[in-house]
Amino acid sequence: MTEGADSGPRLVWREAEVLAVVAETASARSITLRVPDWPGHAAGQHVDVRLTADDGYQAQRSYSIASPPEQADIVLTVERVEDGEVSSYLTEETRPGDRLELRGPIGGYFTWTGTLPGPLQLVGGGSGIVPLMAMLRHRANERTRPAARLLSSWRTRDAIIYRDELERLASDDPQLAVVHTLTRESPPGWSGPRGRIDADMLRAFAYAPEQQPRLYVCGPTPFVEAVADALVQLGHAPECIKTERFGPTGDR
């Protein structure tokens, strides 16, 4: 997994073809891409996407890969951010047959492979679920797999990405538990937890430090800060907690 800085291939820009665009929620789209000479990836890695306007203006953003390493065509899941330059384009404009420039895979640290022992604890906020989903999809393809739990936080029930697939994965697999918490609403019939993920919620739904889980936390920066702090406070070893911060801090 670790490579010397002088080894490793140069990350070239590749022109990917959009094969499919699927609505996951009102504001999130999964985009399947065929990337020529894609070198393969590990679950948890991301790509950089580069858009170019007619006047030459370019915008680059990072997007996690949602699909497992076993799948040749890669899938990105993009959540539209209010007034977002790139996310609006990718969720509203992109359609099959389009071409998108990207390079990757990037990020050799926030990754999980089926050979890693120990239960797997995933904690995601909003679109932070994307690289965690790649890990769960990869895990589902493994013959022997460690137990896993996903705790994810959403504003509303309708905002939950991959809800049906996660339900299916969990119902097929007694070793997998999926819990969603809602922070902005309490819909009728909702039996899951409500409110933000804090130490109490982690105590109730996540592996305890004695179980020595591998922890992956991903989402907007303030979410990751709060969850990682709470995990340390509960007694998890900081070096077992891997984090990926998606967004700006909101802190100026």
Next chain:
Amino acid sequence: MATRGFRRKQPAAAAGRSPPGQYVTPDFPVLSAGPTPRVNLATWSFAIEDPDGRELYRCTWDELRALTASEVVVDIHCVTKWSKLDTRWKGVSFDTLLRAAGVEPPTDYAMAFCDGGYTTNLSVADLRTDNVLIAYEYDGAPLAAQHGGPVRLLVPHLYFWKSAKWVRGFRFMKTNQPGFWETHGYHLRGDPWKEQRYQGD
């Protein structure tokens, strides 16, 4: 390659001030691999070591604060594409620290090491560049833990992962060895104006 139907949405106001591929945000970018360490200032210290790990100098928090401080206002550039303009920092320059330590760099490279195990490699020339600080104040207030407090490096002419948070010292190196992100595929130097994001760039 033009992307069908894509148009600029971000204001062009700051064009020219941010490096290629970056855009300006009022937010403060955060890139860390793990949880934010919480540091006890009473036992905190900062060390300079030779390539064999022998200690050349060590100072406490109070001793660091007693060194001549500099204030800079600089733009910072995170490899996750955010740039933030006109950020104000206070701290001690690398040369001031070396002078206080009575240390002449024995080699051309150094590894910064940090709480939480993070490391990043820098050349002594980059550390001696203007506006580089061992920083403990941001915008007139003590540096918040989330942003690397109590003390972080500030190396504004390189991508911000080089501005190691929670820094605890430098170890000089005989050769330029990769630090944490550099081992995980990021560029050995990280000049944003040359878009040195990843290895090979």
